[in-house]
Structures are given as structure tokens and as C-alpha cells.
Amino acid sequence: MDVSSIKNPSFIKDLSNQELEQLSSEIRKFLIETCSITGGHIGANLGVVELTLSLHKHFNSPIDKIIWDVGHQSYIHKILTGRGHEFNSLRQYKGLCGFPKTKESRHDVWEAGHSSTSLSAAMGMAKARDILGNTNHVVPVIGDGALTGGMALEALNHIGHDKTNLTIILNDNEMSIAPNVGAMHNMFGRIRTNHNYNRFKFDAESFMNRLPGGDRLRVSADKIKDSLKYLVVDGIFFEELGIKYIGPVDGHNFKELDEAINTSKQINKPVLIHVVTKKGKGYKPAEVDTIGTWHGLGPYKLETGEVIKGNEEGPAWSALMSNQVLEYAKQDKRVVAITPAMPVGSKLTKFQQELPDQFFDVGIAEQHAVTMAAGLATQGMKPYVAIYSTFMQRAYDQLLHDVDRQNLNVLFGVDRAGLVGADGETHQGVFDVGFLSQFPNFTIMMPKDGNEAIDMVNTAFKTDHGPMAIRYPRGNAPMLRDTKEHEILDIGTWTYERKGSNLSLISYGPTVNFISDIADELLKEGINVNVINARFIKPMDFEMLHELGKESMPIITIEESMLTGGLGSQIATFLKDHDYKNVLRRIGIDNEYIEHGDVDLLLEDIGISKAKIKSLAKSLIK
Numbered sequence: 215m216d217v218s219s220i221k222n223p224s225f226i227k228d229l230s231n232q233e234l235e236q237l238s239s240e241i242r243k244f245l246i247e248t249c250s251i252t253g254g255h256i257g258a259n260l261g262v263v264e265l266t267l268s269l270h271k272h273f274n275s276p277i278d279k280i281i282w283d284v285g286h287q288s289y290i291h292k293i294l295t296g297r298g299h300e301f302n303s304l305r306q307y308k309g310l311c312g313f314p315k316t317k318e319s320r321h322d323v324w325e326a327g328h329s330s331t332s333l334s335a336a337m338g339m340a341k342a343r344d345i346l347g348n349t350n351h352v353v354p355v356i357g358d359g360a361l362t363g364g365m366a367l368e369a370l371n372h373i374g375h376d377k378t379n380l381t382i383i384l385n386d387n388e389m390s391i392a393p394n395v396g397a398m399h400n401m402f403g404r405i406r407t408n409h410n411y412n413r414f415k416f417d418a419e420s421f422m423n424r425l426p427g428g429d430r431l432r433v434s435a436d437k438i439k440d441s442l443k444y445l446v447v448d449g450i451f452f453e454e455l456g457i458k459y460i461g462p463v464d465g466h467n468f469k470e471l472d473e474a475i476n477t478s479k480q481i482n483k484p485v486l487i488h489v490v491t492k493k494g495k496g497y498k499p500a501e502v503d504t505i506g507t508w509h510g511l512g513p514y515k516l517e518t519g520e521v522i523k524g525n526e527e528g529p530a531w532s533a534l535m536s537n538q539v540l541e542y543a544k545q546d547k548r549v550v551a552i553t554p555a556m557p558v559g560s561k562l563t564k565f566q567q568e569l570p571d572q573f574f575d576v577g578i579a580e581q582h583a584v585t586m587a588a589g590l591a592t593q594g595m596k597p598y599v600a601i602y603s604t605f606m607q608r609a610y611d612q613l614l615h616d617v618d619r620q621n622l623n624v625l626f627g628v629d630r631a632g633l634v635g636a637d638g639e640t641h642q643g644v645f646d647v648g649f650l651s652q653f654p655n656f657t658i659m660m661p662k663d664g665n666e667a668i669d670m671v672n673t674a675f676k677t678d679h680g681p682m683a684i685r686y687p688r689g690n691a692p693m694l695r696d697t698k699e700h701e702i703l704d705i706g707t708w709t710y711e712r713k714g715s716n717l718s719l720i721s722y723g724p725t726v727n728f729i730s731d732i733a734d735e736l737l738k739e740g741i742n743v744n745v746i747n748a749r750f751i752k753p754m755d756f757e758m759l760h761e762l763g764k765e766s767m768p769i770i771t772i773e774e775s776m777l778t779g780g781l782g783s784q785i786a787t788f789l790k791d792h793d794y795k796n797v798l799r800r801i802g803i804d805n806e807y808i809e810h811g812d813v814d815l816l817l818e819d820i821g822i823s824k825a826k827i828k829s830l831a832k833s834l835i836k
């Protein structure tokens with residue numbers, strides 16, 4: 215079957231399990247081929263082929279609400295709901311999104327990208343159903359990694375208490391991006407090991423549910439099961455919360471999935487079906503991956519699984535930062551590194567191997583990561599939290615209430631700062647400047663190159679200056695000079711990359727190098743501009759700002775960030791507050807979400823392009 219021609223999932227209901235197995239193979243082949251060109255979250259999707267088919271067989275989407283946690287594993291759902299023919303545009307500019315998108319399909323009833331939201335969303339949808347007198351099913355699908363997120367646990371607490379009718383699918387593949395961690399993960403391991411007992415329990419329950427004889431028989435049967443459960447089962451966690459546990463179920467076996475889902479439908483209260491799957495199933499390189507490389511990646515060679523490298527010059531920003539911190543940690547055991555489930559992306563695996571006692575992977579728990587760092591800092595430790603800008607949003611109050619208010623020495627490596635490209639609007643790192651700038655004690659830096667990043671790490675560890683954030687983008691860091699001596703930077707100072715007399719271009723991060731190139735081109739046309747590296751976004755260089763105000767040349771600020779609360783807005787406020795009359799134009803993201811696609815194309819859209827900046831500069835000088 216040509217899976218790209220599927221229009222809607224209704225045909226699945228008529229297929230035998232043998233036919234579904236055949237369809238599973240065809241879908242896997244299609245996914246492996248298309249993702250080899252587009253890249254994507256292939257590992258997670260290969261693991262849920264049978265599960266997705268089964269859900270669409272037993273539930274009636276979109277009346278029944280299938281909610282994908284994180285949403286990175288929704289490709290099969292997209293294919294079944296008529297989007298297979300668009301897969302060559304997956305995660306590309308103006309193409310199919312890598313996460314559920316309501317505007318793409320009425321079957322995408324919930325949008326995500328960040329983890330652990332599905333249970334709360336499901337609870338909301340189920341309560342709406344009950345209040346409005348509807349009868350549809352609500353089916354959140356949450357991974358073993360996502361279930362470690364605080365929000366998911368808050369939701370379980372509420373769901374169990376409220377006894378809301380929900381069918382929770384726990385997709386347990388033992389992996390987060392990296393191997394999953396934590397006590398919950400250990401508990402799932404024990405449940406999987408107790409498989410025999412659980413099979414018995416599952417069979418006994420279906421048997422008892424089929425028996426006639428009314429409530430009395432059912433009550434005594436429940437009592438037998440309960441006492442047995444206390445004797446043998448580790449996984450009473452969910453049942454104790456008031457959520458019926460079914461499983462573990464082989465997530466690649468249609469018969470087992472059929473049984474479990476059919477049983478769940480007979481129970482009018484919250485049910486959790488524990489489905490065990492294999493991440494990467496059906497593609498050898500992804501199946502044998504124990505690190506997390508195949509969770510999500512760019513294009514690869516189909517035959518070998520070899521990842522196709524781009525034009526990467528210089529070290530990855532994340533590696534540069536993590537290895538630099540590692541050097542300090544080797545000398546000083548007070549330096550510890552914390553990651554909320556991103557050791558692979560944040561390139562902390564070397565740190566983890568070399569200094570396991572100074573390393574903490576806390577799971578998908580950004581709030582806990584930040585407050586734990588605050589706790590460490592109160593004891594004179596020097597914690598480094600590597601955290602993606604987008605996921606830092608989860609910890610707004612912890613950054614404010616726990617770290618900044620107590621003015622604690624915590625260093626944040628704000629990874630994936632700026633536009634990230636293929637992951638799109640849920641993942642762009644464009645809000646942190648705005649919200650961190652509000653906090654009185656925070657110092658915010660962004661290096662233009664790898665050398666400056668090294669100086670910034672040095673500055674952070676050599677000064678006790680309260681909370682500090684070093685932002686750095688996805689991709690690779692240019693190394694512009696040999697670094698032997700590490701500087702301590704004067705906090706709140708900017709530098710002139712070049713001096714001019716017609717206009718000032720101000721930016722931070724690698725964009726500074728980009729505007730230096732623009733300045734070169736303008737010079738050839740007789741326009742001589744200041745290029746200013748605002749390496750400290752907070753505090754700003756007030757001395758230089760007064761200088762610029764007095765010179766009263768026009769200013770253009772350029773930032774890969776939201777305009778509201780951004781550097782340009784803060785400069786505008788400063789100039790106005792001090793009655794300077796400079797004409798100022800801000801280039802950045804103006805009150806909108808930026809979708810997925812090639813970063814250069816996205817930058818062009820927001821006005822960060824050579825042509826646009828040059829033309830604006832010329833118009834201001836006239």
C-alpha cells in the first residue's frame with residue numbers, strides 16, 4: 215500500500231491483525247526513507263507504529279481525543295490522518311510541522327513540543343466532556359520520560375482523586391532522549407520484570423469482569439486481586455492513586471493491545487495502560503542506539519544509518535561550554551553540572567563519565583533542576599545548569615523566587631538561544647532575554663564566538679556575582695583566535711568591533727560577526743558605521759550608551775529574540791529616559807511565534823538579512 219495516499223484512519227477498523235502488521239512494515243519503510251532526507255524524531259516514531267494503529271482502530275478520532283505528549287512521536291498519526299503526501303516537507307520551511315498542529319488537521323486536538331502537558335490537557339478535555347454531557351474517550355499518550363515531568367505528576371494526583379474517566383497510555387521504551395533516569399524509571403523496570411504476575415493479573419481481571427453475578431462477586435474478586443497485588447506487585451503506585459493499572463502490554467503485539475484497550479473501555483474511571491515498546495524498532499542503527507542519537511537527528515544515509523554532517527566549523531557550542539565547565543569542575547569539586555534530561559543535546563556526557571559524582575541528570579524536571587541548583591549554591595557550591603532556552607521557560611518562578619531573589623551564584627548555560635530551525639515555534643529560544651532581563655540580580659551574556667564564551671565561563675567562576683546566564687545558539691562556535699589566557703570580563707561592558715561616524719549597529723552573540731560583515735560592505739559604499747558587541751545584555755554598558763546618546767547618531771539594534779523586553783527595547787528606554795534624541799530602529803521578532811524551517815530563511819523573514827539591514831542603514835543616514 216502507498217501509505218502517503220492514506221486520507222483518513224477509518225479503514226483501519228476493518229483490517230485484520232495480520233493486515234495491520236503488513237501496514238506497520240510499510241509505514242516503517244516510509245518513515246525510515248523520508249526521515250533519511252528530512253531528518254526528524256525517527257526513533258520515537260518507529261517505536262509507536264503498532265500503538266498508533268491500534269489507537270486509531272479502537273478510538274474514533276477526532277471525536278475521541280488522542281493527545282500526544284511532547285508530540286514528537288505523532289508522525290504515524292499524521293500519516294493516518296491524511297498528511298503522508300506532505301512528508302517530504304517535514305520540519306522544512308512552510309512544510310509539515312514535526313509536532314501536532316491544530317491548523318494542519320482536526321485530528322490534532324492538542325499542540326505540544328514541550329513535555330508532560332498531555333495529562334493536564336486530557337483532564338481538561340474530559341471535564342469539559344462530562345460537564346457538556348458528551349461520551350467521547352480521552353486518550354493521552356505519554357512516554358516514560360515525560361511521565362517524570364512535574365506537571366504529569368501533578369495531573370496524576372488530580373486525576374486519581376477525581377476519578378475522571380480517561381485512558382492513559384504509558385509508552386514505556388526505557389528511554390527519555392538518553393536512557394531514562396529516576397525512581398519512577400526503576401519502578402517501571404520492576405513492573406516489567408514482574409511480567410508474569412502482571413500477565414496473570416491482567417487475565418484474571420478480564421475474566422472477572424466477564425463474570426455475571428453483580429457487584430458482590432466483583433467486590434470479593436477485587437479484594438482477592440488487591441491482596442495479591444500487595445504481595446507481589448511493585449507497581450501499585452497507580453492503583454494507590456486511584457488509577458486502574460493494566461499491563462505491561464507488548465506494544466508491538468496487536469492482540470495484546472486489542473485486549474488491553476477493550477478492557478479499558480469497560481472501566482468507567484481512569485485507566486493507565488502500560489505499553490512496552492522498543493524505540494527505533496525496525497531500523498537496526500536506531501534499535502541498537504543506547505545513547506539517544508536516534509531520538510531526533512538530521513538526514514542520514516539510509517543503508518548505513520551514518521549521520522550526514524553539514525558544514526560544521528568549530529566545536530559545537532554545547533560541547534565547548536560543557537567541556538569548559540568540566541575543566542573548572544576537575545579543579546574544584548564545588549563545581550557541579552545539572553541537566554534536566556538533556557545530557558546528549560547539552561553535550562554533558564563527557565562530564566558525566568569523568569565526574570559522575572559532580573553530575574546530575576534530574577529527568578524532565580526544569581523547575582527542580584533550577585531550585586536544586588539554588589540549594590547547592592546556598593552551601594557554597596558552584597552549580598552549572600545547562601538548559602535549553604525554551605525549556606527554561608518552565609522554571610520562570612524558580613529562577614526568580616529561588617535563584618535571583620536570593621542572589622545566588624548559579625551559572626546557567628542557556629543552550630539553543632535564538633532560532634533553532636526544524637523544531638519550530640515550541641522550541642525557539644527567543645523569550646529568555648525578555649524574562650531574565652526583568653530580574654534585578656541576573657547578569658546575562660552572549661558570546662560572539664567560542665573564545666568569548668571561554669572568557670565568560672571564566673568570569674562566572676572567578677567572580678561571585680550572583681546568578682549569571684551565558685546564552686549560546688544551536689550549532690557550532692567560530693573560534694576566532696588562539697585562547698591561552700582566559701580573561702575576566704568587566705561586567706556590564708560592551709566593545710567596539712569597529713568605530714564609525716555615520717550610524718551604530720548594536721547586537722550580541724554571533725550576530726555581531728554578521729553585522730561586522732555588513733559594516734564591511736557598507737564601508738565599500740562610503741558608509742562608516744560603529745559595530746558594537748553588546749556582550750552583556752544585562753547590565754548594559756551605560757557609559758557607552760551615554761557616549762552614543764551624546765553623539766546622537768542613528769542606532770539599529772539587531773537581535774534574534776523577541777523585541778518586547780529585548781536589548782533594543784531596553785536601549786530605547788534608556789535613551790528616552792535620558793532625553794537623548796537618537797533615531798533608533800529595532801530589528802527582531804515582533805509579537806509573533808516563529809515556525810519551523812531553515813534558520814536563514816526565518817531570519818530573512820524577521821529582517822535579519824544583509825540586504826534589509828543595509829537598506830535600513832542607508833535610509834536612516836539620508
Ligand SMILES: Cc1ncc(C[n+]2csc(CCOP(=O)(O)OP(=O)(O)O)c2C)c(N)n1
Nearest residue numbers: 258327328329357358359360389390391555
Ligand atoms: C519541558 C521539556 N523538557 C525537555 C524536553 C526535551 N525532550 C523532548 S522528548 C524528551 C524525552 C521524552 O521521553 P519519553 O517521554 O519517554 O518519549 P520517547 O522519546 O522515549 O518516546 C525530552 C527530554 C521537552 N520537549 N520538554
Ligand SMILES: CC(=O)[C@@H](O)[C@H](O)COP(=O)(O)O
Nearest residue numbers: 284286327510559630637688
Ligand atoms: C522533542 C524535543 O524537545 C527534543 O527532542 C528536541 O527536538 C531536541 O532538540 P535538539 O535537536 O536541538 O537537541
Ligand SMILES: [Mg+2]
Nearest residue numbers: 357358359389
Ligand atoms: Mg521513552
